[in-house]
Amino acid sequence: MKKxxxxxxxxYVLADLQKxxxxxxxxxxxxxxxxxSLSPQMQNAALKQCKIEMQYARFHIxxxxxxxxxxxxxxxxxxxxxxxxxxxxxxxEFLDGIDENVKRIGAANVIKxxxxxxxxxxxxxxxxxxxxxxxxxxxxxxxxxxxxxxxxASRAIALQCAKENCERLVIANGTFxxxxxxxxxxxxxxxxxxxxxxxxxxxxxxxxxxxFQFQIANVDLVVNATPVxxxxxxxxxxxxRLLAPHVMVYDTxxxxxxxxxxxxxxxxxxxxxxxxxxxxxxxxxxxxxxFQREAPLxxxxxxxx
Ligand code: NAP
Numbered sequence: 455m456k457k458x459x460x461x462x463x464x465x466y467v468l469a470d471l472q473k474x475x476x477x478x479x480x481x482x483x484x485x486x487x488x489x490x491s492l493s494p495q496m497q498n499a500a501l502k503q504c505k506i507e508m509q510y511a512r513f514h515i516x517x518x519x520x521x522x523x524x525x526x527x528x529x530x531x532x533x534x535x536x537x538x539x540x541x542x543x544x545x546x547e548f549l550d551g552i553d554e555n556v557k558r559i560g561a562a563n564v565i566k567x568x569x570x571x572x573x574x575x576x577x578x579x580x581x582x583x584x585x586x587x588x589x590x591x592x593x594x595x596x597x598x599x600x601x602x603x604x605x606x607a608s609r610a611i612a613l614q615c616a617k618e619n620c621e622r623l624v625i626a627n628g629t630f631x632x633x634x635x636x637x638x639x640x641x642x643x644x645x646x647x648x649x650x651x652x653x654x655x656x657x658x659x660x661x662x663x664x665x666f667q668f669q670i671a672n673v674d675l676v677v678n679a680t681p682v683x684x685x686x687x688x689x690x691x692x693x694x695r696l697l698a699p700h701v702m703v704y705d706t707x708x709x710x711x712x713x714x715x716x717x718x719x720x721x722x723x724x725x726x727x728x729x730x731x732x733x734x735x736x737x738x739x740x741x742x743x744x745f746q747r748e749a750p751l752x753x754x755x756x757x758x759x
Pocket of ligand 1: 604605608627628629630632679680681682707708729730732
């Protein structure tokens with residue numbers, strides 16, 4: 455028999471169930487699909503460690519259910535939520551407020567409820583920055599960075615790279631205009647005096663082998679922020695023969711230790727890491743937004759390893 459997935463209705467049911475559930479559910483993740491999410495195990499470990507008497511659940515909410523689900527969250531006095539695919543962008547129209555980061559990125563991955571109002575935040579960029587420091591012991595400001603993709607995750611990552619004044623930023627996207635728009639939106643950050651020879655500090659490039667080949671020689675960090683590699687049989691977004699030992703490779707995909715891009719990096723003699731550390735740090739930052747206290751990072755890490 456097909457397992458019934460929880461829907462927005464299940465949030466309704468939750469209102470009645472609250473008395474029976476111990477500890478009470480006051481946090482969760484909305485997604486469609488959402489079964490793959492590691493956030494419940496990570497956040498529940500943090501709640502337990504901090505002796506906060508509530509739990510975090512996953513909710514399968516379809517796009518058409520989102521508005522109703524938000525209304526229920528307000529009524530049920532949730533502390534907050536995480537948003538995952540496909541709600542990070544569309545949720546903005548239902549929120550009561552967003553921070554500056556969300557305004558620029560156009561996507562929220564964290565919601566905090568404040569006196570019945572829903573406020574959106576985005577912790578992906580800062581989570582990425584902390585992950586890179588942890589994995590490679592370097593700061594974004596010291597790096598020339600190639601970002602693959604121009605969707606929600608790429609916009610958060612690219613903005614963070616720009617804010618931290620990275621040495622160079624290159625955006626490669628399938629739909630070239632989208633990559634170009636993202637690069638242009640960050641132009642102000644790159645007007646400073648850093649000069650690095652014949653290559654521009656900020657640029658969008660087409661998703662083409664020749665363009666990758668040229669850029670690899672002129673970057674230190676390659677970031678995959680596309681879903682390429684998520685599905686069985688996917689090829690690496692950049693083949694091993696185009697990579698080189700001097701680059702660091704960060705794949706935001708975390709479902710696999712050895713994504714196709716990571717395998718290609720290893721084959722090329724490059725250092726590589728998957729997106730688990732970004733997941734951890736964006737989750738820790740979300741916890742800090744909800745509770746205004748330091749997140750128990752090591753307990754959260756252990757819960758998702
Ligand atoms: P999104 O908004 O849908 O954007 C997807 C991007 O990938 C677009 O730029 C799209 O290009 C590109 N793309 C899709 N299929 C492609 C293909 N076959 N070849 C080349 N480019 C392709 O998605 P998102 O929310 O940014 O998420 C992207 C990835 O980031 C996901 O895999 C997710 O797992 C990961 N992520 C990880 C974390 C973490 O904590 N580790 C957090 C957030 C996201 P077009 O514009 O041409 O369509």
